[in-house]
Amino acid sequence: MALERWLLDLGQTQPQQLDSILLQILKRTDSAALSAVVASVATAYPQFSGESLLVLLQTPQFIILDRSRLVGESQAPSSISDLFPQIRADNKIYDAERKEADKRQHRREDLEAAVLKLQFGPLAPRVHKILDAYKAQMPPVDEQTEDDQLWRLSIHRMDLRQYSSKADTVKPEATSKDQTGSTDDRQVVRFDLKPPEQDIRKIVDESALEFATMNARLGLQMWGLKTYERSGDAAYDPGKWRERLQQARDYVVKHGRDDESDLARNGPGLVAAVCARDHYSEMKDEERDWCIRIICSEVEREGNNWEQFARLQRNHMSADRPCARVLPMLLGQTLTGKQIRRVRKAFVCALTHAIDEVRTYAAWGIGNYLWAIDRDLALRCVNALAMEATIVQQAVDEDKGRIYVERKQIDAIEEGAALRMRKLFFATDAIDGDSYKNMRPDGWFGADADGRILAILLQAPSESLAIEGFRRLASTLVAWWDADDETERGRGKNRQERNHDTETALTELIENFLLRTSAAAAESILQPILGVLDRHTRETRWIIQGLVAVEDRQPNTSQFWSLWRLFAERVRQAKWLPSIDEEHADGSEVMSAIFLTSGWKDHVRDWSSLQGYADNVHSLFNDLPVSSRVLDDYVRFLYHIGAQELPGAFVRIAKHYFHTGSAPALKSNTVYMLEILLRRHVYGRPLELKRNVELRDAILLLLDVLIEHGSSAAFRMRDDFVTPMGGEESS
Numbered sequence: 001m002a003l004e005r006w007l008l009d010l011g012q013t014q015p016q017q018l019d020s021i022l023l024q025i026l027k028r029t030d031s032a033a034l035s036a037v038v039a040s041v042a043t044a045y046p047q048f049s050g051e052s053l054l055v056l057l058q059t060p061q062f063i064i065l066d067r068s069r070l071v072g073e074s075q076a077p078s079s080i081s082d083l084f085p086q087i088r089a090d091n092k093i094y095d096a097e098r099k100e101a102d103k104r105q106h107r108r109e110d111l112e113a114a115v116l117k118l119q120f121g122p123l124a125p126r127v128h129k130i131l132d133a134y135k136a137q138m139p140p141v142d143e144q145t146e147d148d149q150l151w152r153l154s155i156h157r158m159d160l161r162q163y164s165s166k167a168d169t170v171k172p173e174a175t176s177k178d179q180t181g182s183t184d185d186r187q188v189v190r191f192d193l194k195p196p197e198q199d200i201r202k203i204v205d206e207s208a209l210e211f212a213t214m215n216a217r218l219g220l221q222m223w224g225l226k227t228y229e230r231s232g233d234a235a236y237d238p239g240k241w242r243e244r245l246q247q248a249r250d251y252v253v254k255h256g257r258d259d260e261s262d263l264a265r266n267g268p269g270l271v272a273a274v275c276a277r278d279h280y281s282e283m284k285d286e287e288r289d290w291c292i293r294i295i296c297s298e299v300e301r302e303g304n305n306w307e308q309f310a311r312l313q314r315n316h317m318s319a320d321r322p323c324a325r326v327l328p329m330l331l332g333q334t335l336t337g338k339q340i341r342r343v344r345k346a347f348v349c350a351l352t353h354a355i356d357e358v359r360t361y362a363a364w365g366i367g368n369y370l371w372a373i374d375r376d377l378a379l380r381c382v383n384a385l386a387m388e389a390t391i392v393q394q395a396v397d398e399d400k401g402r403i404y405v406e407r408k409q410i411d412a413i414e415e416g417a418a419l420r421m422r423k424l425f426f427a428t429d430a431i432d433g434d435s436y437k438n439m440r441p442d443g444w445f446g447a448d449a450d451g452r453i454l455a456i457l458l459q460a461p462s463e464s465l466a467i468e469g470f471r472r473l474a475s476t477l478v479a480w481w482d483a484d485d486e487t488e489r490g491r492g493k494n495r496q497e498r499n500h501d502t503e504t505a506l507t508e509l510i511e512n513f514l515l516r517t518s519a520a521a522a523e524s525i526l527q528p529i530l531g532v533l534d535r536h537t538r539e540t541r542w543i544i545q546g547l548v549a550v551e552d553r554q555p556n557t558s559q560f561w562s563l564w565r566l567f568a569e570r571v572r573q574a575k576w577l578p579s580i581d582e583e584h585a586d587g588s589e590v591m592s593a594i595f596l597t598s599g600w601k602d603h604v605r606d607w608s609s610l611q612g613y614a615d616n617v618h619s620l621f622n623d624l625p626v627s628s629r630v631l632d633d634y635v636r637f638l639y640h641i642g643a644q645e646l647p648g649a650f651v652r653i654a655k656h657y658f659h660t661g662s663a664p665a666l667k668s669n670t671v672y673m674l675e676i677l678l679r680r681h682v683y684g685r686p687l688e689l690k691r692n693v694e695l696r697d698a699i700l701l702l703l704d705v706l707i708e709h710g711s712s713a714a715f716r717m718r719d720d721f722v723t724p725m726g727g728e729e730s731s
Contacts, residue, residue, distance in 0.1 A: 001101055003034070003037050004037045004040055004041060004101070005101075007021070007022070007037065007041040008041060008044060008045075008104075011041065011044060011045040011048055015045065015048040016048070018041070018045060018048045018049060019048055019049050019050060019051050019052055022038045022041060022042060022049055022052035023051055023052055023055065025037070025038050026038055026052065026055055026056075035056075035062070036066075036069075038052060038056070039056055039062060039066050039111055040106065040107075042056065042111070042114055043066075043106045043109055043110065043111060043113065043114040044104070044105075044106035046114040046115075046117040046118050047117070047121065049114075050118055050121065050123045053111070053114055053115060053118050054118075054123065054126060054127070054130070056111060057111075057115055057127065057130050057158075058130060060134070060151060062111060063110075063111050063112060063115075063154055063158075064151070064154070066110045066111040066112075067110050067111075067112065067154070069110070070108075070109070070110040112154060112157055112158050115127060115158045116157070116158055116160060119159075119160035120160070124160065127158075127160075128159070128161065131155050131158060131159050134151070134155055135152075135155060138151075138152065141197075141199060144199075146203070149199060149200055149203055150203070152196075152197075152200055153196060153200050153203070153204065156193075156196045156200070157193065160191075162193060162194050163191040163192060163193055163194065164191070164192050164194060165189055165190065165191050166189070166190050166192070167187060167188070167189055167190075168187075168188050168189070168190050169185050169186070169187060169188075170185065170186045170187075170188050171185050217251065217255075217264035217267065218264050218267075220244060220247050220248060220251060220264065220267035220268075220271065221264050221266050221267035221270060221317070222236065223236045223240075223244050223267075223270075223271070224244070224248075224266075224267055224269075224270025224271040224273070224274055224319075225270050225316075225317055227241070227274045227278075228270055228273055228274050228277075228322050238274075238278070241271075241274065241275055241278070241279055242279075244271050244274075245271055245272075245275050245283075245287060245291075247271075248267060248268040248271040248272065248294075249268075249290055251264075251267060251268055252268050252294070257269070257297075266317060266318055266319040267319075268294055268319070269294055269295070269298040269319025269320065269322070269323055270319050270322060272290070272291040272294040272295050272298075272319075272323065273295060273319065273322040273323050273325075273326045274322075275287070275291050276288075276291045276292070276295060276326050276329070276330065277326045277329060280333055288333075289339065292330060292335075292339050292342065292343060293342070294323075295323040295326060295327060295330070295346070296323075296327070296342050296343060296345070296346035297346075298319045298320045298323040299320050299323050299324050299327060299346045299349055299350045299353070299358070299362075300345075300346055300349050301320060302320060302353075302354065302355055302358070303349040303350075303353050303354055303355075303358075304354055304415075305354045305355065306354045306411045306412070306414070306415045307411075308411055310354070310355065311354055311355055311356055311411070312356060313355065313357065314357055315357070320355070320358050321357060321358055321361045322361065324350040324353065324358045324359075324361040324362040324365060325361040325362065325364055325365035325368075326365060327343065327346055327347055327350055327362065327365060328347065328362070328365040328366045328368070328369045328370045328373070329365065329368075329369040329373075330343045331343060331344075331347065331369075331370065331373055331374065331377070332369065332372070332373035332374075344426065347362075348421075348422050348425045348426070349422065350362035350365075351363075351366075351381055351384065351385070351421075351425075352384075352388065352418040352419075352421050352422055353418075354415070354418070359452060360451075360452060360455070363381075363385075363452035363453070363455040363456050364455050366378060366381050366456050367455055367456040367457070367458055367459035367460070368459060370456075371459055371460050378456060378460070379433075379465065380425070380431055381456060382436050382453050382456055382457065382465065383431050383432060383433055383434075383435040383436050384421055384424075384425055384431050384435070385436075385449045385452055385453050386435040386436040386438075386439040386446075386449060386453060387421065387431060387432060387435040387439075388417045388418065388420075388421045388449065389439055389445045389446050389448070389449035389450075390435065390438070390439050390440070390446070391417040391420065392413055392414055392417045392445045393440060393443050393444075393445045393446060395408070395413045395416075395417070396410065396413060396445070399413075436453060436465065436469065437465075437468075441472060441473065441476050442476050442479060442480070444499055447476075447499055447502045447503070447506065448499060448502050450469075450473065450502075450506060451502050451505045451506055451509070453469065454466075454469055454470065454473065454506065454509045454510075454513070455509060457469050457470070457513075458509055458512055458513050458516065461513060461516040461517035461518070461521075462517070462518070466513070466517070467517060467521045467524075467525065470509075470510055470513045470514075470517075470525050471524060471525045471528075473506055473509075473510055474510060474525050474526065474527070474528040474529050475528045476506075477503070477506070477507065477510070477528075477529065477539070478528045478529060478531075478532050478536070480503060481532065481535075481536045481539050482532075482535075485535070485536075507542065507543070507546065508546065510525070510543075511543065511546035511547050511549075511550050512550050512554075513525070514526065514547060514550075514559075514563060515547065515550050515551060515554070515556045515559050515560060515563075516556070519559055519562050522559065522562075522563060523562075523563075523566060526563065526566060529543060530566055530567065530570050533567070533570045533571070533574060533590065534574055534575045534576060534586075537576070537586050537587050537588075537589050537590045538589050540567070540590050540593075541589035541590050541592065541593040542593075544564075544567055544590070544593035544594060545593050545598055545599060547560060547563060547564070548560075548593075548596060548599065549599065551609050552607070552609070555608070555609055557609045557613070560609060561609075561613045561616060564594070564616065565616060567590075567594055568594055568616065568620045571587070571590060571591070571594050571620070571624075572620070572623055572624065574587055574590075577624070577625065578625070580625075580627050580629050580630065581627050581628055581629050581664060585629065588629060591629060591630060591633050592633050592636075594620065594633075595617065595620075595621075595633040595634055595636065595637045596610075596617070596637055596640075596641060597633055597636035597637055597640060600640040600641060604640060604641060605640070605641065605643040606641055606643055606644055607641040610641055610642070610644075611644075614642065614644070614645050617634075617637060617642070618645070618649070618652060621634045621652065621656065622652065622656055626656070626657055626663055626664065627664065628664040628665065628666060628667050628670070629667070631653065631657050631666070631667075631670055632666075632667045632669060632670045634653070635653075635670050635673045635674060635677070636669075636673065638673075638677060639673045639676065639677060646677060646680075646681060647681045647685070647688075647689060647695055647699070648695075650677075650678075650681075650695065650698045650699055650702060651694055651695055651698040653698070653702065654697070654698035654701045654702060655698075658701060658705065665709070666705070666706075666709055671706055671709050671711055674702060674706060675706060675711055675713045675714060675717075678699065678702060678703065678706075678714070678717060679713065679717060681699075682699065682703075682717045682720065682721050683717075683720070686720075686721065689721075690721075699721065700718065700721070700722075703717055703718040703721065704718070
């Protein structure tokens with residue numbers, strides 16, 4: 001994606017060079033990935049990629065595969081739900097890049113469209129020659145396979161000679177204007193594809209009917225998915241739930257749900273999850289019973305599929321995930337005896353499900369719904385997960401003493417533990433109430449279980465078990481960080497059982513919990529992390545930034561700043577503070593995070609959570625020693641979200657940083673940002689700056705310093721600032 005972005009930018013800035021670079025890539029590589037990048041860029045800029053498109057056109061597989069790519073991207077990754085925190089948090093960067101790429105207009109077209117556009121230019125004869133050669137190579141019509149016929153159809157669509165043209169007049173909408181601002185009628189030329197030959201037309205008609213049928217079935221699935229995710233998409237009206245429910249019931253009667261190759265088979269389960277969650281009290285008895293049966297059967301369908309590849313799959317469109325999340329809510333509804341038994345069985349299956357992602361959805365559902373329905377049952381779930389993890393860990397540890405061929409497969413051990421928990425779950429006194437307290441949280445299986453347990457406890461921020469669980473997690477994280485340091489120094493053994501994906505998910509959970517629980521509990525949880533701020537600056541930096549992200553999504557502002565002050569106080573006392581200006585200073589990342597400099601979009605100039613609390617940041621700046629790095633981070637803060645603190649902050653900088661007359665040289669980035677900040681005020685509010693003597697002197701001092709650092713912009717600003725304006729008395 002990085003190469004694609006660079007080439008797309010090149011197409012905008014230096015289009016005359018694009019075609020030659022694309023040709024060089026095609027000549028020098030046998031990589032399908034790089035060829036796909038060339039195809040994408042050529043589709044975006046067909047007018048600048050003629051020779052490259054001709055090369056691609058000479059290989060039919062490129063045309064066919066790119067058509068498949070277009071079909072596959074009709075449900076693009078940008079639609080993936082953000083319904084709850086990303087378990088694979090390390091993939092967030094790639095997800096963001098993919099979403100950005102999906103928004104590009106050319107992703108909605110393919111090489112066929114690019115070849116068609118190419119024929120509006122001087123290369124049309126060469127395109128026609130290639131297409132005619134393909135036609136000449138085709139076997140006789142009565143000997144052609146379906147693939148041959150589909151390739152003929154593709155050739156037909158790409159050939160501009162197979163289109164009829166017609167001039168037309170388009171009247172603009174009452175409120176619209178074209179790019180020139182005109183509201184006059186526009187003359188356009190319309191191109192219509194001529195009908196293909198009879199044998200191909202039959203295939204087209206059959207495909208159109210099949211597509212319409214499949215589209216209707218997929219429409220049911222997409223309604224369920226979008227409504228479940230509360231996407232707000234106007235194309236999927238939640239108010240039509242009863243109509244969709246009836247369609248789902250009819251679908252099950254007609255098609256069933258057992259055909260794994262049926263792309264629309266998840267539709268009924270998604271609709272059932274939506275209706276049970278949002279409209280349970282509005283449904284009729286038979287509708288409720290249908291939804292309950294579908295939800296339970298969806299959860300149980302893959303509940304015993306312990307094949308490793310299946311267990312690790314991520315599929316937000318699979319109905320068993322939303323059904324597992326909604327299932328705990330059903331325990332709080334009025335149910336018949338038969339329904340209670342059915343729901344309880346499926347509930348335990350979801351909790352101990354073979355598919356990891358289904359378990360995760362179930363844990364979030366337990367946390368969301370079960371605390372208010374049955375607190376004791378929620379605690380039983382916590383201890384059951386812990387007990388299961390302990391059983392698995394003990395079995396694995398015992399196996400380590402055996403020779404390899406005698407060891408059990410991990411999947412078989414986990415299956416045995418899950419089946420045991422299903423038998424014991426509702427049995428009296430079968431689940432030890434101290435299982436979670438006794439679970440080892442730093443091993444592979446304990447940490448994995450802890451991720452789901454803490455997702456449950458996250459929704460009960462006042463529970464003593466939750467507070468203790470997150471306090472223990474803080475200590476576990478620190479122990480992992482210490483182990484990493486020992487490994488890097490060659491003094492510790494490599495931790496083979498470490499799961500870094502789980503660690504990332506656990507870190508997100510603790511960040512969320514710190515802003516949900518009481519201030520006293522949050523402070524006690526943070527103590528292990530605060531205690532290693534001197535040693536683990538990189539990890540501490542991510543904790544601070546994570547708290548900022550949580551506060552931005554779900555504000556608990558007074559709590560956030562109370563936690564921020566705890567970190568700030570440790571920064572004031574940090575052992576690395578005297579050497580902060582060294583090239584690779586240990587505390588540089590923490591300093592950047594504590595001044596709230598990272599993660600903001602370019603257009604952001606204010607943060608609502610800063611209002612009334614900015615003095616915390618100013619106080620920290622004043623308390624820290626004179627340092628070019630500290631100043632740079634403080635100016636970054638002003639540049640990104642501290643705009644409301646200007647121009648007063650200019651006085652703080654002048655007083656604190658330059659009061660001795662021997663301040664360290666500014667970083668080039670500091671000079672750049674100060675230029676921008678000063679320009680906004682020197683040219684935007686000059687009279688206000690000049691009337692305030694303290695502010696005027698601070699501005700002049702900063703401009704002089706920037707001039708000493710070679711800033712021509714500051715030189716012009718100073719000249720303009722000291723020059724009297726019209727109506728202003730000369731001093």
